[in-house]
Amino acid sequence: MNRNKGVIGFxxxxxxxxxxxxxxxxxxxxxxxxxxxxxxxxxxxxxxxPHVKRVLDRAMSGLLPxxxxxxFMNSCDSMRRLYDAWKAARVGRNVVLxxxxxxxxxxxxxxxxxxLEGLSRTLERWxxxxxxxxxxxxxxxxxxxxxxxxxxxxxxxxxxxxxxDSAKLQEAYNRASISSPEDCIDFLEALLKEDADIQQxxxxxxxxxxxxxxxxxxxxxxxxxxxxxxxxxxxxTGSRLFSxxxxxxxxxLLNLARGILERPACARTFSAERPGSLGDDVAAAAKKTGARxxxxxxxxxxxxxxxxxxxxxxxxxxxxxxxLLLEGDCTLRSIGQHxxxxxxxxxxxx
Amino acid sequence: MMKEYFTDLEEGIQGxxxxxxxxxxxxxxxxxxxxxxxxxxxxxxxxxxxxxxxFDLLNAMGVTSCFVEFxxxxxxxxxxxxxxxxxxxxxxxxxxxxxYHRSVSGAAIKGMMPVPEFLIGTTNPCSGGLAVLxxxxxxxxKELFVLHIPQNDSAGNVRFLADQMRxxxxxxxxxxxxxxxxxxxxxxxENSNRxxxxxxxxxxxxxxxxxxxxxxxxxxxxxxxALFLGGEQAVAxxxxxxxxxxxxxxxxxxxxxxxxxxxxxxxxxIQFRHGLEKMLEEEYGTSIIVDELNDxxxxxxxxxxxxxxxxxxxxxxxxxxxxxxxxEHLKKLAREYRIDGAVNxxxxxxxQGTGARGLIENGLKEIGVPxxxxxxxxxxxxxxxxxxxxxxxxxxxxxxxxxxPLWR
Numbered sequence: 001m002n003r004n005k006g007v008i009g010f011x012x013x014x015x016x017x018x019x020x021x022x023x024x025x026x027x028x029x030x031x032x033x034x035x036x037x038x039x040x041x042x043x044x045x046x047x048x049x050p051h052v053k054r055v056l057d058r059a060m061s062g063l064l065p066x067x068x069x070x071x072f073m074n075s076c077d078s079m080r081r082l083y084d085a086w087k088a089a090r091v092g093r094n095v096v097l098x099x100x101x102x103x104x105x106x107x108x109x110x111x112x113x114x115x116l117e118g119l120s121r122t123l124e125r126w127x128x129x130x131x132x133x134x135x136x137x138x139x140x141x142x143x144x145x146x147x148x149x150x151x152x153x154x155x156x157x158x159x160x161x162x163x164x165d166s167a168k169l170q171e172a173y174n175r176a177s178i179s180s181p182e183d184c185i186d187f188l189e190a191l192l193k194e195d196a197d198i199q200q201x202x203x204x205x206x207x208x209x210x211x212x213x214x215x216x217x218x219x220x221x222x223x224x225x226x227x228x229x230x231x232x233x234x235x236x237t238g239s240r241l242f243s244x245x246x247x248x249x250x251x252x253l254l255n256l257a258r259g260i261l262e263r264p265a266c267a268r269t270f271s272a273e274r275p276g277s278l279g280d281d282v283a284a285a286a287k288k289t290g291a292r293x294x295x296x297x298x299x300x301x302x303x304x305x306x307x308x309x310x311x312x313x314x315x316x317x318x319x320x321x322x323x324l325l326l327e328g329d330c331t332l333r334s335i336g337q338h339x340x341x342x343x344x345x346x347x348x349x350x
Numbered sequence: 351m352m353k354e355y356f357t358d359l360e361e362g363i364q365g366x367x368x369x370x371x372x373x374x375x376x377x378x379x380x381x382x383x384x385x386x387x388x389x390x391x392x393x394x395x396x397x398x399x400x401x402x403x404x405f406d407l408l409n410a411m412g413v414t415s416c417f418v419e420f421x422x423x424x425x426x427x428x429x430x431x432x433x434x435x436x437x438x439x440x441x442x443x444x445x446x447x448x449x450y451h452r453s454v455s456g457a458a459i460k461g462m463m464p465v466p467e468f469l470i471g472t473t474n475p476c477s478g479g480l481a482v483l484x485x486x487x488x489x490x491x492k493e494l495f496v497l498h499i500p501q502n503d504s505a506g507n508v509r510f511l512a513d514q515m516r517x518x519x520x521x522x523x524x525x526x527x528x529x530x531x532x533x534x535x536x537x538x539x540e541n542s543n544r545x546x547x548x549x550x551x552x553x554x555x556x557x558x559x560x561x562x563x564x565x566x567x568x569x570x571x572x573x574x575x576a577l578f579l580g581g582e583q584a585v586a587x588x589x590x591x592x593x594x595x596x597x598x599x600x601x602x603x604x605x606x607x608x609x610x611x612x613x614x615x616x617x618x619x620i621q622f623r624h625g626l627e628k629m630l631e632e633e634y635g636t637s638i639i640v641d642e643l644n645d646x647x648x649x650x651x652x653x654x655x656x657x658x659x660x661x662x663x664x665x666x667x668x669x670x671x672x673x674x675x676x677x678e679h680l681k682k683l684a685r686e687y688r689i690d691g692a693v694n695x696x697x698x699x700x701x702q703g704t705g706a707r708g709l710i711e712n713g714l715k716e717i718g719v720p721x722x723x724x725x726x727x728x729x730x731x732x733x734x735x736x737x738x739x740x741x742x743x744x745x746x747x748x749x750x751x752x753x754x755p756l757w758r
Contacts, residue, residue, distance in 0.1 A: 081705035084673035276488025307481030
């Protein structure tokens with residue numbers, strides 16, 4: 001199969017990367033942490049999530065690779081508005097919005113499967129390869145390999161055996177999100193083979209990190225400089241994008257749909273049977289990883305998290321786990337302001 | 351407090367009507383009061399819902415249902431919303447969120463929201479509304495059913511949503527123990543169609559030049575009438591408006607609405623008391639003659655097979671789908687009503703509605719309709735600075751006065 005059909009942009013961790021790859025394209029995450037002028041306000045209100053505005057800033061500044069098309073997921077109001085604004089900013093370019101259910105029931109998984117089938121037809125129209133069961137299974141397999149490599153890499157980071165620690169891990173996530181899976185596997189394997197660099201001295205306080213957009217490795221370096229050790233994360237720009245998809249057998253599109261909708265969820269996806277369960281899930285994950293505290297980092301104006309954070313706070317309080325909530329704007333402009341708060345939080349847990 | 355408020359409101363309006371002081375707005379407000387009283391009666395089976403839930407279907411199942419934003423609007427209109435919003439903010443809820451939802455959450459925390467039998471969340475119009483319903487389900491310990499409203503009305507999407515609504519009926523039956531009576535459903539759908547047919551007539555009359563609609567006549571009308579669909583009261587309210595608008599046109603009685611400029615109001619109204627509409631009418635001879643949601647965007651629903659029709663209706667709401675679709679709808683309204691200018695209140699915290707205000711402004715500009723974007727919280731009166739808004743509106747009026755007429 002021709003593997004050089006071009007680059008497809010995406011902006012959400014729910015994007016079906018294996019499908020894009022199976023069509024012969026390289027998925028490329030349009031990350032928000034690129035320095036460019038603020039222009040999104042021409043099209044979007046200032047109260048929209050900074051992730052969306054920064055991605056649009058990139059589009060309006062032309063700071064993008066040559067994209068064959070852009071795939072948006074209907075993950076939240078802001079992402080839907082980004083799709084609208086992207087079309088206005090890049091008139092005539094290929095762009096698609098894929099609908100994404102908020103709950104993972106059998107019927108919504110089937111609906112999402114049909115959405116993915118529609119996306120595969122769209123990718124074909126964008127000169128992509130015809131996707132069959134075998135090619136999709138192959139692509140899912142590659143991404144599952146990446147998921148396994150990241151699991152190993154997180155283990156290495158947890159043993160303080162990864163040069164650069166969690167900042168290095170975040171760099172790897174960022175690189176993986178803009179690379180072909182084949183290249184990604186190569187560099188992750190190389191990273192795993194690098195010599196251990198066991199650090200001496202006082203170990204950092206183990207902290208569990210959750211939220212949405214935090215792609216800046218410098219932010220992770222800041223956490224560690226304040227005495228925290230990130231033992232696990234659940235971020236859109238971290239582990240969530242590369243969770244494994246169970247293939248089993250049968251309809252690969254259905255497997256992919258199920259795998260994406262049932263992976264560790266960001267706040268926009270929830271269980272109607274367990275309303276308010278995000279807090280309990282965060283608490284359980286923190287306990288499982290042996291974290292002594294939790295840091296929540298969310299982009300400002302993110303409605304799905306705004307509504308659920310009080311519940312997360314309650315759940316962690318019940319479990320006696322300290323919580324520090326930070327809000328960011330997808331830049332490092334104000335990261336220094338968080339330093340004192342992080343230091344005090346870590347000091348409290350020592 | 352709320353039960354007494356709605357009971358007093360109902361009695362007050364009934365008294366006024368009995369005393370000969372009736373108007374379509376009074377019939378409409380009377381039904382609002384009755385709905386509020388039922389919600390707080392402690393005896394009705396009630397459901398808190400998202401805005402695009404099929405309320406007539408729930409009415410047919412004997413459930414008093416309401417979208418939660420209604421409570422936020424009510425608290426705002428009664429001038430007590432501040433303490434409820436503060437209650438929510440004290441839990442760690444960001445003040446960047448929508449005040450409709452913050453006030454509803456505060457009401458629930460303070461025990462001012464009646465406990466429902468169940469909740470129906472809808473993915474349209476917004477992520478924040480669905481999140482609040484999830485939170486309420488958690489707080490009340492009640493079951494939540496989520497309707498995913500697809501982005502367009504492709505055959506597959508309509509089938510998917512129609513099937514969800516059938517599942518919803520089974521869900522409601524399981525919880526309430528009530529089966530859906532097919533004869534009653536048929537009658538309900540027929541009533542919905544009748545009411546919507548009359549609403550089309552109302553909107554057609556409101557397009558008349560001059561318009562018989564004054565700024566407050568149809569405020570919140572389209573979105574709230576959805577709560578009454580299926581019952582005779584929706585038909586009666588709509589009929590009262592239609593007859594009054596016909597009378598005004600026949601009599602040439604345009605009152606304050608026979609104005610100089612005709613405005614389109616985008617999204618929702620400012621829900622608390624303020625003097626801007628009065629200022630526009632009395633000082634500038636300008637009326638808001640159409641609101642974005644005052645439109646019937648769906649076809650009549652087949653009483654024999656209503657689910658596809660219910661699904662198409664939910665999908666058709668202008669807030670759903672792409673901004674291009676929404677802008678086309680606004681352009682359609684602007685042309686039909688011969689609009690001179692549009693006001694977008696840009697409710698703070700509303701990502702879905704306000705988010706793409708630049709696209710709305712650009713879209714209406716394509717047909718020559720200027721848009722005034724206001725930065726306002728439509729629910730939280732504490733943030734309202736009327737003097738500044740007056741200045742903005744006055745400047746907008748002066749600008750309109752310098753332009754050649756848009757429609758000849």
